Amino acid sequence: MRNVVPLVIAFVAGVTMMLALFVPVLQPLQERASVWFIILAAIAFLIGGTNLLLHHARKIAQQEAGWGFSAVTLVSFFITVFVGLAKWGVPPSDAYPNHPWSGNYITEGAPLWWLYQYIIDPVTSTMFALLSFYVASAAYRAFRAKNTEAMILLGTAFIVLLGRCSAGTFLTSWVPESLEALTFPGATAVIMAVFTTAGQRAIMIGISLGVAAISLRIILGLDRSYLGADE
Amino acid sequence: MTRELMISWFLLIAGGIGLVVLSATSEKGVGTIYVKPVPAANQVQTWTETQRTDSAAVFSPYRTAGVWLAAFLTLAVFSYLYKDNVFYKLAESMIVGVSAGYYLVANFWDSIVALLMTELTPQLVRNWALPSLSETKTVDPWFLVPLVLSLFLFCRFVPRLSWLARWPLAFVVGTFAGLRLVSILDADFISQIRSTIVPLIVLTNGSFNVWASIRNLGLLLSVVTCLAYFFFSVPHQGLFGKVSRVGVWVLMITFGASFAFTVMGRITLLTRRFEFLFIDWLRLIDP
Numbered sequence: 001m002r003n004v005v006p007l008v009i010a011f012v013a014g015v016t017m018m019l020a021l022f023v024p025v026l027q028p029l030q031e032r033a034s035v036w037f038i039i040l041a042a043i044a045f046l047i048g049g050t051n052l053l054l055h056h057a058r059k060i061a062q063q064e065a066g067w068g069f070s071a072v073t074l075v076s077f078f079i080t081v082f083v084g085l086a087k088w089g090v091p092p093s094d095a096y097p098n099h100p101w102s103g104n105y106i107t108e109g110a111p112l113w114w115l116y117q118y119i120i121d122p123v124t125s126t127m128f129a130l131l132s133f134y135v136a137s138a139a140y141r142a143f144r145a146k147n148t149e150a151m152i153l154l155g156t157a158f159i160v161l162l163g164r165c166s167a168g169t170f171l172t173s174w175v176p177e178s179l180e181a182l183t184f185p186g187a188t189a190v191i192m193a194v195f196t197t198a199g200q201r202a203i204m205i206g207i208s209l210g211v212a213a214i215s216l217r218i219i220l221g222l223d224r225s226y227l228g229a230d231e
Numbered sequence: 232m233t234r235e236l237m238i239s240w241f242l243l244i245a246g247g248i249g250l251v252v253l254s255a256t257s258e259k260g261v262g263t264i265y266v267k268p269v270p271a272a273n274q275v276q277t278w279t280e281t282q283r284t285d286s287a288a289v290f291s292p293y294r295t296a297g298v299w300l301a302a303f304l305t306l307a308v309f310s311y312l313y314k315d316n317v318f319y320k321l322a323e324s325m326i327v328g329v330s331a332g333y334y335l336v337a338n339f340w341d342s343i344v345a346l347l348m349t350e351l352t353p354q355l356v357r358n359w360a361l362p363s364l365s366e367t368k369t370v371d372p373w374f375l376v377p378l379v380l381s382l383f384l385f386c387r388f389v390p391r392l393s394w395l396a397r398w399p400l401a402f403v404v405g406t407f408a409g410l411r412l413v414s415i416l417d418a419d420f421i422s423q424i425r426s427t428i429v430p431l432i433v434l435t436n437g438s439f440n441v442w443a444s445i446r447n448l449g450l451l452l453s454v455v456t457c458l459a460y461f462f463f464s465v466p467h468q469g470l471f472g473k474v475s476r477v478g479v480w481v482l483m484i485t486f487g488a489s490f491a492f493t494v495m496g497r498i499t500l501l502t503r504r505f506e507f508l509f510i511d512w513l514r515l516i517d518p
Contacts, residue, residue, distance in 0.1 A: 005401075006397040006398055006400070007401070009402050009405060010405030010408070012405070013401075013402050013406045013409060014405040014408045017408075017410045017412075018409045018413055021413045021414075030410075032373060033406050034406070034410070035346055036374075036376065036377040036380070036406075037403060037406045037407065038342050038346060039342055039343065039346050039347045039377040040377060040381060040384070040399050040402065040403050041342070041403070042341070043343070043381040043384050043399075045334055045335050045338040046338075046339075046385075047387070048331065048335075049332070049335045050385075050388065052327075052328075052331050054388075069320050069321065069324040072321060072324040072325055072328065073324045073325070073327050074328060075328065076325045076327075076328025076329045076332065077327075077328035077329070077331055078328075079332070080328065080329045080331075080333055081332040081335060081336060084333065084337075084340075085336055085339060091277055095363070096362040099358075099359075099362045102360065102362050105336060107277075108277070108279060109277055109278055109279075112333070114294075115329050115333065117297060117301075118297035118300050118301040119325060119326065119329045120330050121301075122301040122302075122304055122305050123308060123325070125503060126304070126308040126504050127308055128497060129497060129503075129504050130308065130309070130311060131493075132497035132498045132500070132501045135493065148480070149479060149480070149483045150483075152480050152483040152487065153483045153484075153490065154490075155487065156483070156487025156488055156490075156491070157488070157490045157491040158491075160487065160491035160492070161495065164491070164495060181442075190446070191484060191488055192488060193446060193450075194446055194449045194450050195449075195453055195481050195485060195488075196484065196485045196488045196489075197450060198449075198450050198453030198454045198457060198481055198485075199453070199457055199486075201427060201454050201457075202453075202454050202458050202460075202478070202481075202482075203457075203482075204419045204420075204423050205419070205420055205423050205424065205458065206458075206461045207419065208415045208416060208418075208419035208420035208423075211411055211415045212411075212412055212415060212416050214408070215407075215409070215411055215412035215415075216408075216412060218405065218408040219405060226401070226404045227400070228397070
């Protein structure tokens with residue numbers, strides 16, 4: 001039962017979702033299952049939160065290396081969850097002033113908004129901005145590879161970078177209009193319209209075939225990796 | 232004290248003194264935020280950000296503290312460029328806790344309350360958090376299924392019952408597989424092939440359009456060569472090997488363009504962070 005029931009659930013859910021696209025009577029069932037899917041995904045966040053709590057609580061209890069940072073994580077987590085679930089500092093909505101809980105949890109000025117605005121947004125965007133330094137070193141390493149593929153990759157990147165900024169337009173402004181494709185912006189347009197479109201199209205075709213094959217294997221119970229390592 | 236630690240302390244103290252001097256001398260106010268009241272229908276007063284010069288502007292210590300914290304965290308993350316350090320680790324720990332909490336809260340209100348509780352306890356949710364919920368909304372017992380499956384998910388924390396957590400997982404995976412199996416074949420596989428079937432001889436107003444024809448031919452050949460590279464049932468040797476090698480070059484052009492866009496995106500983010508530091512925080516540049 002432990003191993004068969006999950007396979008039956010996956011099979012029934014998968015086949016029903018597929019059939020609903022062909023049998024209109026099953027359409028409401030598909031819509032309902034899609035909502036259940038969102039609910040379970042939301043519950044998975046609670047599981048994730050619980051895991052985070054247990055992991056860092058264990059590190060603190062055992063005073064492992066860096067347990068102070070675990071304490072910072074847990075304090076940040078608890079404060080965020082508390083102000084968010086309690087809708088602390090959130091005024092009621094204009095339409096329902098007598099319902100204290102009717103306001104949006106992310107209303108401007110509320111503590112949860114403050115945490116997003118002044119912690120999540122700056123830290124995540126700075127972390128992504130850091131990558132601009134690392135892509136430069138990645139490009140340097142690719143240049144050192146000195147093979148045809150690396151040269152094509154970086155040559156294209158160079159043309160597209162110049163083609164999308166005013167310097168590229170300025171540098172090739174002397175090229176006659178009839179040979180526009182030889183300017184940086186023109187070459188960028190050709191690269192985007194022909195080669196990039198073709199490459200992405202081939203990748204998408206490959207991905208879709210891969211997803212379809214894996215989905216079929218899961219529905220038929222041939223792929224059981226999602227059930228855990230012992231399957 | 233090592234030489235490295237001395238330099239770090241020197242930089243921190245010099246930076247601190249610089250901030251104090253700048254705060255004392257700047258007329259624009261370093262990192263200060265001003266707000267003005269928003270006309271509200273109910274009794275609760277709300278505020279929105281405004282310029283210091285606004286006649287209704289009031290200094291906001293709450294948001295000013297936020298700007299200083301954001302500046303500290305921005306510099307802490309940038310410090311990783313030198314090497315991993317305590318400030319970076321602090322910022323990292325905070326972002327893990329806050330973002331986990333934030334997404335938990337967002338999912339609670341947007342999914343658990345708005346989608347599950349409204350179906351199982353509509354009266355309670357209407358009186359509590361969603362007064363706009365229709366009065367005619369009735370209990371839908373079918374939503375006991377996701378509730379039970381949700382409880383099963385938590386069984387993974389109980390070793391004896393952990394096998395039950397596979398049931399909701401199987402439902403999620405099976406549902407997603409069923410939905411994607413047909414939709415991805417329709418949206419990506421068929422539509423991509425359909426879009427590749429283009430006229431190789433393009434006529435514009437009755438005359439032969441050379442550039443458009445070459446472009447379409449290039450597009451078709453590029454897709455075919457790329458697909459040849461992805462086709463592993465035939466050894467990549469001889470003519471087929473040469474075709475697949477051209478496919479690799481097309482893919483390299485694609486990755487090169489993606490690389491360029493990634494670089495541009497990251498540099499845009501970097502300039503936004505510098506704008507925040509030099510305009511919103513230090514007020515060294517007029518916006």
